[in-house]
Amino acid sequence: MPNRKQITLRTLADHLGLTVHTVSKALRGLPGMSEQTRKEVIDLAMKLGYRTKNQEQGMAVEHIPIYSSKSRRFAFIVPNTGMVYIHQSLYEGIQSRLAEFGHKLEMLFAPSDAVSDEAFNEWADKYSLLFTDGLFLTPMITAKTEEKLLSLPLPKVLLNYPPPAAQVDSVMWDVSSAVHQSVQYLLSRGHRRILYIGDIHLHRGFRLRWQAFREAMATAGLTVDEEHHLTDTGSPDTYTLKLTRMLERIKPTAIIAGIDHDLSWVYYGCSLIGRKIPVDYSIVGLEHSPNIRISDLTRPILPIKEVGFRGADRMLWRLANPNLPFEHIRLQGGFYDGATVLPL
Incomplete structure (x- = not known):
C-alpha cells in the first residue's frame, strides 16, 4: 500500500x-x-x-486529532447472542477509520443479562476493559448489560438510540427519517391503506419506527389504529395466522415491513392466501443487510457502515473534548426505488 x-x-x-x-x-x-x-x-x-483539504479543515474545526503519536486501543462490544450484519458493517466502518490514525479495535462479546455485578466486573477485568481508551456499544445489547457498560468510567460512543437522559455520545442511522421516506414514497404512488408490520416493543429503535409511522400517516391526514397493524411477535404459526387474517380483513394496498426479518414472513403469508407482491400488495422493507432473495426491494437506505465511520470520529472528538456536552447524531440515507411498489 x-x-x-x-x-x-x-x-x-x-x-x-x-x-x-x-x-x-x-x-x-x-x-x-x-x-x-x-x-x-x-x-x-x-x-x-x-483526505481532501476540506475534510482536514473540518476535522480541525471539530477538534478531531488528525495525527497522534500514541496508538490507542478501543473495545467494540457486541451482544453475547452473536454478530449479525449490522455489527459487521459497524465494525468495518470503525476499524477503517481508526486504522487511518494507527489505532486498534478489539471485538468483545458482552456478558449475559443474568450475570451478577461481581461476574460483570470479572469479565471487565479479564479483558482489561478499564485500560482501553474507549468503548463502542452496539445495538441489541440487552438493557441491563448496556446500563452496566454505560456506567463504566470510560469514553463511550453508543451506536444506538440513547436511553432517556443517558450521559453518552451516540451515533445511529435515522430510522425515523427512513420510515417517513417510506410512507411518503407510498403516498406519492397513490397508496393510502398502508399496513405496518414489525415488533414495537423489543428495542428502542423498533418503537421509534412505529412512532415515525404514526406521525407520517398523521401528516397525510390518515389515522392509525394499532389494532389494524401487526405490532407484536409470537410463534411462527400464530404470527402467520395473524398476518393472513389482517391482510384479508384490512385489505391494504401496501405494506411497510419495519423489521428486516419479518419480510420473509410477509411473502410466506401472502403465498398462503394466494396473493403476490407487488401485484396484490406493494411493499417497502427496512432492510439492514442486502436481501439476496429480493434484490430489487424498494427500501430506504440505512447508512450502517457510515455510522461506524462517524462513530469513530465522535470517539476521537470525545477524547480531545472531554468536558463538552454529549451529542446525539443521526445519519440519514437515501431511498432505493426498487421493483416491489406499483402505483395505484
Missing part, C-alpha cells in the same frame, strides 16, 4: 480507471456520476487514508 502522504487524487483515479476530475467531484459530493462510482471512490479514499 502506498505511503499515506503519497496518496493523491491521481492515485485514486489510476486505481479505479477514472479521471482525476471525476474523483474530485465524487469526494466533494458533486453530481455527474453514478452512486456506485461515488461509493467506490469514497471507499478507496477511506482505505488508503486520503
Whole structure:
C-alpha cells in the first residue's frame, strides 16, 4: 500500500480507471456520476487514508486529532447472542477509520443479562476493559448489560438510540427519517391503506419506527389504529395466522415491513392466501443487510457502515473534548426505488 502522504487524487483515479476530475467531484459530493462510482471512490479514499483539504479543515474545526503519536486501543462490544450484519458493517466502518490514525479495535462479546455485578466486573477485568481508551456499544445489547457498560468510567460512543437522559455520545442511522421516506414514497404512488408490520416493543429503535409511522400517516391526514397493524411477535404459526387474517380483513394496498426479518414472513403469508407482491400488495422493507432473495426491494437506505465511520470520529472528538456536552447524531440515507411498489 502506498505511503499515506503519497496518496493523491491521481492515485485514486489510476486505481479505479477514472479521471482525476471525476474523483474530485465524487469526494466533494458533486453530481455527474453514478452512486456506485461515488461509493467506490469514497471507499478507496477511506482505505488508503486520503483526505481532501476540506475534510482536514473540518476535522480541525471539530477538534478531531488528525495525527497522534500514541496508538490507542478501543473495545467494540457486541451482544453475547452473536454478530449479525449490522455489527459487521459497524465494525468495518470503525476499524477503517481508526486504522487511518494507527489505532486498534478489539471485538468483545458482552456478558449475559443474568450475570451478577461481581461476574460483570470479572469479565471487565479479564479483558482489561478499564485500560482501553474507549468503548463502542452496539445495538441489541440487552438493557441491563448496556446500563452496566454505560456506567463504566470510560469514553463511550453508543451506536444506538440513547436511553432517556443517558450521559453518552451516540451515533445511529435515522430510522425515523427512513420510515417517513417510506410512507411518503407510498403516498406519492397513490397508496393510502398502508399496513405496518414489525415488533414495537423489543428495542428502542423498533418503537421509534412505529412512532415515525404514526406521525407520517398523521401528516397525510390518515389515522392509525394499532389494532389494524401487526405490532407484536409470537410463534411462527400464530404470527402467520395473524398476518393472513389482517391482510384479508384490512385489505391494504401496501405494506411497510419495519423489521428486516419479518419480510420473509410477509411473502410466506401472502403465498398462503394466494396473493403476490407487488401485484396484490406493494411493499417497502427496512432492510439492514442486502436481501439476496429480493434484490430489487424498494427500501430506504440505512447508512450502517457510515455510522461506524462517524462513530469513530465522535470517539476521537470525545477524547480531545472531554468536558463538552454529549451529542446525539443521526445519519440519514437515501431511498432505493426498487421493483416491489406499483402505483395505484
